[in-house]
Amino acid sequence: xxxxxxxxxxxxxxxxxxAGGGMSGYVLANAGIKVLMLEAGPFFDPAKDxxxxxxxxxxxxxxxxxxxxxxxxxxxxxxxQIEGEPYTQKDGSEFQWFRAKMLGGxxxxxxxxxxxxxxxxxxxxxxxxxxxxxxxTYDEIKPYYDKVDRLIGVYGSMEGMENDPDGIFLPAPKPRxxxxxxxxxxxxxxIKVIAGRGSVLTAPLPGNKDRGACFFCGQCNRSxxxxxxxxxxxxxxxxxxxxxxxxxxxxxxxxxxxTNNEGVATGVSYISKDDMQEYQVNAKTVILAASTCxxxxxxxxxxxxxxxxxxxxxxxxxxxxxxxxxxGAGVAIxxxxxxxxxxNEDGVGSLHLYAPWWLDNKKLDFPRGYHLxxxxxxxxxxxxxxxxxxxxxxxxxxxxxxxxxxxMKPGGGYGATLxxxxxxxxxxxxxxxxxxxxxxxxxxxxxxxxTVVDKYGIPVLRFRYKWNTDEINQAKHMQQTAQAVIKxxxxxxxxxxxxxxxxxxxxxxxxxxxxxxxxxxxxxPKRSALNKWGQTHDCKNLFVTDGSVFTQQSEKxxxxxxxxxxxxxxxxxxxxxKKQNV
Amino acid sequence: MNRRDxxxxxxxxxxxxxxxxxxxxxxxxxxxxxxTDKTGRQDFEVTRDExxxxxxxxxxxxxxxxxxxxxxxxxxxAKSGCASDAKVTDFIEFIVKDEPxxxxxxxxxxRWLDVQCxxxxxxxxxxxxxxxQTTLLDEIAYPMMAKPAMQQGVAFFxxxxxxxxxxxxTSKMGIQDLxxxxxxxxxxxxxxxxxxxxxxxxxx
Numbered sequence: 001x002x003x004x005x006x007x008x009x010x011x012x013x014x015x016x017x018x019a020g021g022g023m024s025g026y027v028l029a030n031a032g033i034k035v036l037m038l039e040a041g042p043f044f045d046p047a048k049d050x051x052x053x054x055x056x057x058x059x060x061x062x063x064x065x066x067x068x069x070x071x072x073x074x075x076x077x078x079x080x081q082i083e084g085e086p087y088t089q090k091d092g093s094e095f096q097w098f099r100a101k102m103l104g105g106x107x108x109x110x111x112x113x114x115x116x117x118x119x120x121x122x123x124x125x126x127x128x129x130x131x132x133x134x135x136x137t138y139d140e141i142k143p144y145y146d147k148v149d150r151l152i153g154v155y156g157s158m159e160g161m162e163n164d165p166d167g168i169f170l171p172a173p174k175p176r177x178x179x180x181x182x183x184x185x186x187x188x189x190x191i192k193v194i195a196g197r198g199s200v201l202t203a204p205l206p207g208n209k210d211r212g213a214c215f216f217c218g219q220c221n222r223s224x225x226x227x228x229x230x231x232x233x234x235x236x237x238x239x240x241x242x243x244x245x246x247x248x249x250x251x252x253x254x255x256x257x258x259t260n261n262e263g264v265a266t267g268v269s270y271i272s273k274d275d276m277q278e279y280q281v282n283a284k285t286v287i288l289a290a291s292t293c294x295x296x297x298x299x300x301x302x303x304x305x306x307x308x309x310x311x312x313x314x315x316x317x318x319x320x321x322x323x324x325x326x327x328g329a330g331v332a333i334x335x336x337x338x339x340x341x342x343x344n345e346d347g348v349g350s351l352h353l354y355a356p357w358w359l360d361n362k363k364l365d366f367p368r369g370y371h372l373x374x375x376x377x378x379x380x381x382x383x384x385x386x387x388x389x390x391x392x393x394x395x396x397x398x399x400x401x402x403x404x405x406x407x408m409k410p411g412g413g414y415g416a417t418l419x420x421x422x423x424x425x426x427x428x429x430x431x432x433x434x435x436x437x438x439x440x441x442x443x444x445x446x447x448x449x450x451t452v453v454d455k456y457g458i459p460v461l462r463f464r465y466k467w468n469t470d471e472i473n474q475a476k477h478m479q480q481t482a483q484a485v486i487k488x489x490x491x492x493x494x495x496x497x498x499x500x501x502x503x504x505x506x507x508x509x510x511x512x513x514x515x516x517x518x519x520x521x522x523x524x525p526k527r528s529a530l531n532k533w534g535q536t537h538d539c540k541n542l543f544v545t546d547g548s549v550f551t552q553q554s555e556k557x558x559x560x561x562x563x564x565x566x567x568x569x570x571x572x573x574x575x576x577x578k579k580q581n582v
Numbered sequence: 583m584n585r586r587d588x589x590x591x592x593x594x595x596x597x598x599x600x601x602x603x604x605x606x607x608x609x610x611x612x613x614x615x616x617x618t619d620k621t622g623r624q625d626f627e628v629t630r631d632e633x634x635x636x637x638x639x640x641x642x643x644x645x646x647x648x649x650x651x652x653x654x655x656x657x658x659x660a661k662s663g664c665a666s667d668a669k670v671t672d673f674i675e676f677i678v679k680d681e682p683x684x685x686x687x688x689x690x691x692x693r694w695l696d697v698q699c700x701x702x703x704x705x706x707x708x709x710x711x712x713x714x715q716t717t718l719l720d721e722i723a724y725p726m727m728a729k730p731a732m733q734q735g736v737a738f739f740x741x742x743x744x745x746x747x748x749x750x751x752t753s754k755m756g757i758q759d760l761x762x763x764x765x766x767x768x769x770x771x772x773x774x775x776x777x778x779x780x781x782x783x784x785x786x
Contacts, residue, residue, distance in 0.1 A: 215768060342762070418656075422747060423661075
């Protein structure tokens with residue numbers, strides 16, 4: 001076996017093709033810089049590879065979850081577990097790590113919920129006395145949020161809320177019937193409900209001829225054949241390839257980042273899944289954007305004489321401060337919608353209605369908060385995904401409500417009456433997900449497992465993550481909110497209230513798939529890995545542009561911030577190249 | 583059929599004439615036409631589908647029993663056909679191989695059902711009269727009313743009913759029955775005004 005060295009020396013090599021890598025590659029390639037992008041999975045073009053508009057009966061498992069954890073039509077290759085690429089746990093942790101190995105990464109299937117962090121979110125320590133302040137302010141990142149809005153497109157409504165900044169919005173889609181019931185109930189309880197904010201082209205995107213406007217199939221998670229929503233594949237990498245300045249190598253799994261005797265990054269070592277050979281490629285600058293945990297893994301595995309603790313890790317923070325959104329939910333059947341009128345209610349595959357965090361923490365037993373992502377309507381019947389088969393609850397509920405004839409009957413059953421009950425209950429579900437902020441803590445982390453390697457021989461990650469009292473109290477509050485809203489709208493709750501033994505229904509860490517913070521930014525090189533430009537304190541030609549850079553998340557979903565920061569870092573690299581600093 | 587013959591039928595699985603008549607549609611016409619698509623799918627997914635389609639889990643007797651049960655759960659009515667019209671048996675045969683956690687409860691539950699029938703009526707379930715079949719189902723199909731001794735049957739029937747409903751309502755026939763109108767390009771302009779008015783949501 002020998003290591004093959006690529007003859008071309010690239011200006012920049014980017015590890016990863018998701019939101020961070022895709023945006024970095026797009027900006028640099030359009031500036032005439034020669035870029036190589038390494039992606040661990042296969043090429044994926046939504047125009048060709050999306051499962052959009054398929055019917056459940058076109059899948060032998062009717063859309064079930066056996067091969068893809070979010071359903072047979074979901075656009076993500078990968079999932080919570082990947083054959084031959086394990087991760088391990090420490091101290092009884094149950095961190096769940098969702099990985100998508102494909103061009104565009106997790107942005108092919110994500111919820112397209114596109115929220116800006118607010119001014120107070122960047123100064124969490126100052127405002128809430130938890131976590132740490134970012135080394136940047138909202139005002140510094142605002143121009144990049146604006147540019148991302150214009151480049152990619154996002155719908156929403158102008159609200160003028162201080163810590164939920166408005167963007168440059170396309171028209172927001174109208175809510176579905178069930179969602180209006182939630183809005184009405186929440187409003188009565190003092191919760192302000194506004195239009196969702198999502199990167200779906202509800203109208204043509206000005207100046208862009210390559211992307212079609214949304215045709216409202218509600219299937220964004222399958223990725224969009226006409227590029228009507230944002231995926232890094234369709235909106236960033238594939239357009240960047242057209243510049244001629246970007247080369248993409250797929251099925252290329254990065255082993256480590258290489259450095260020279262001065263400790264400067266020289267390139268990357270990787271294995272090709274296609275021929276299982278070892279390769280090295282040299283570049284003047286390296287951008288790491290392999291995803292929050294994978295980026296930490298690559299840095300920790302890139303040990304050298306100059307960087308004995310792993311690359312960019314003289315501070316010893318790499319892998320630490322891992323934090324994922326808290327997650328809870330309320331789901332109900334609305335009896336007033338039994339036998340409801342049918343019409344096409346698919347809407348968009350992102351959020352129609354959204355309730356930003358609405359309370360003052362001074363009166364609560366936890367800092368910061370969570371938002372509500374409201375859902376419901378006449379979804380395409382199916383199996384798998386988050387909800388499975390919607391009719392599953394029917395035989396358990398039909399004994400609690402009068403039949404079409406107004407009479408009560410025992411629950412369960414079979415035959416013509418039951419068949420009719422499935423029709424009566426169809427499209428009556430409504431609810432909301434609660435997504436909140438967790439605090440970045442040094443003792444929640446991923447590290448290299450000293451004894452386990454994956455099938456490529458690369459040492460794997462081991463997780464240590466425990467929810468803290470703040471997050472558990474927040475989950476308790478989510479549950480109270482869910483019960484109150486469901487009661488107010490006259491719904492029948494589909495979930496039993498959970499007690500303290502299960503953290504009040506708080507999902508396992510990682511399940512929010514908003515994990516961030518493992519290669520965090522900061523002004524102090526002793527307490528952070530990156531400066532405010534995403535440049536590593538220890539290695540000036542190494543940058544990071546994925547979710548790992550977050551100093552402290554907020555309750556806003558992270559993708560829009562990853563995109564804005566990646567654009568900002570890429571522009572900084574262009575500037576520094578002009579000044580011959582990198 | 584005496585008890586011994588019925589036990590033999592459960593194990594070996596020859597179909598009786600009674601079975602063929604009892605099914606909403608003849609099982610012989612239920613040859614699987616499930617296909618697997620390759621575009622946008624990973625190699626292991628395509629291989630998995632192809633492998634599963636070649637394998638057999640249920641024997642003929644079990645399939646015949648599933649077919650009758652499924653048609654009792656979702657019968658033909660004025661609006662749509664029965665479960666076997668929508669090839670629900672094929673779906674159940676596939677899904678227990680795709681999600682193996684169903685295998686033991688389904689196989690064991692089917693046997694539990696047959697033994698109940700043998701003890702009461704000296705016949706396997708499929709060879710019982712329609713009246714005998716529904717008498718037994720009435721004891722396991724209503725969880726809150728079922729006797730403690732029938733709880734295993736309740737657990738089996740819950741699963742059988744769920745898999746049947748999934749198979750039917752995700753088929754073309756079942757989706758049309760529910761009246762789902764989407765999955766087609768269109769323009770979403772919100773809930774129709776008359777519907778908003780019906781629920782008093784015009785100003786929400």
